[in-house]
Amino acid sequence: EAGVVQSPRYKIIEKKQPVAFWCNPISGHNTLYWYLQNLGQGPELLIRYENEEAVDDSQLPKDRFSAERLKGVDSTLKIQPAELGDSAVYLCASSAEGRTADTQYFGPGTRLTVL
Amino acid sequence: KQEVTQIPAALSVPEGENLVLNCSFTDSAIYNLQWFRQDPGKGLTSLLLIQSSQREQTSGRLNASLDKSSGRSTLYIAASQPGDSATYLCAVCNDYKLSFGAGTTVTVRA
Numbered sequence: 001e002a003g004v005v006q007s008p009r010y011k012i013i014e015k016k017q018p019v020a021f022w023c024n025p026i027s028g029h030n031t032l033y034w035y036l037q038n039l040g041q042g043p044e045l046l047i048r049y050e051n052e053e054a055v056d057d058s059q060l061p062k063d064r065f066s067a068e069r070l071k072g073v074d075s076t077l078k079i080q081p082a083e084l085g086d087s088a089v090y091l092c093a094s095s096a097e098g099r100t101a102d103t104q105y106f107g108p109g110t111r112l113t114v115l
Numbered sequence: 116k117q118e119v120t121q122i123p124a125a126l127s128v129p130e131g132e133n134l135v136l137n138c139s140f141t142d143s144a145i146y147n148l149q150w151f152r153q154d155p156g157k158g159l160t161s162l163l164l165i166q167s168s169q170r171e172q173t174s175g176r177l178n179a180s181l182d183k184s185s186g187r188s189t190l191y192i193a194a195s196q197p198g199d200s201a202t203y204l205c206a207v208c209n210d211y212k213l214s215f216g217a218g219t220t221v222t223v224r225a
Contacts (some may be wrong), residue, residue, distance in 0.1 A: 004158070041117070041160070042204050044214025056212065091158055103149070105214065106158035 002026070004107035012053030012113045018073045018080035025073070032069060034069065034077050035091040042092055063094060074102050079112075087114045117209050121216035129224050134192040136219045138205030143183050146208045150179050150190050153202045153218065163190070163204075195214045197225045 005024040013019050019097035025032050030051050048056040051072035052104065060067065064083070069075040079086055089109040095102040118141040128134060138148075147166050151159040154207045163179045165172045165188070176193040188222055202218040 025171045041217050042206070043213075044215070045212055048211070093159075103161045103164055105161070107153075108156075111156075 004092055004094055004105055005105035006110055007089075008109060010111050010113075012115065013082055015114050016081040017081050017082055018078065019114075020079075021077045021090050021092075021113065022094030023075045023107060024054055025092070027074075028096065029094035029105075030072070031102070032074070032075050033093040033095075034067060035093065035096055037089040037091055037109070039088070046077070062065070071094055072074045082112075082114045084114050087112055117145075117207060117214040119207055119214050119216040121203075121205055121219050123219060124217065125220045125222075127222040127224060128196060130193055130195060130197060132223075134190075134199070134221060134223075136190040136192075136203050136208055136214055136221070137204075138188040138190070140186045140205075140207045140214070141189075141208075142208065142209060143186050144173045145183065146210075148179075148181055148188050148208070149213070150177075150188075151204045151206060153204060160210050163197065195221075195224045199223050199224045 007022050034046040037043040046066050047060045049069045052069050067077045067089050086110040091109045093104040093106045095104045120139045122137050145167050149164045152160050152162050161171045167182045178191045181188045186194045200223050202220045204218040205216045206213040
């Protein structure tokens, strides 16, 4: 069974440019998460989807970040415009349902460098 | 807000020694606690999940304990091997949300 797929794996951009990350969760997983991980820290939740509905986006900086999960499968996270402080690893995870007992499965992440 | 702390931040041991990794959290009203492993440049792999009603969980050489009332969990890795070198993260679940510690980076010397 394929795991969580993310692309690109690495991205280098100039500040003020837009950038987008793509995630394909494990087949059949209804819940999808986007996390931000800064160097030397644990991941922090940005947004959680149940199917195509964003049920928790309280930590998403909505002035520059946006996300979508059309058809409740793939998801895209966008930053526009990017700032130097956005340099980090962006992780996508999925679980069968959003129940508390479910293990989350993580993708390899996209490492973003903003110059 | 849930705060999760992991001590120590880094650990270096000779091969064969047992590892003890500590995790503490401030809000004891958790649903579960998970331990993850993260290798450099890679995502997180779930190692163990302990439900709030459980005291411990075991998988092979790994054993994790949970004391919810005191806000503590410990991950034990028996007879460490160089392949155990990685960063280990603790995460607690409140209201469907995982809060992570910063991790303990383990180096096992051959």
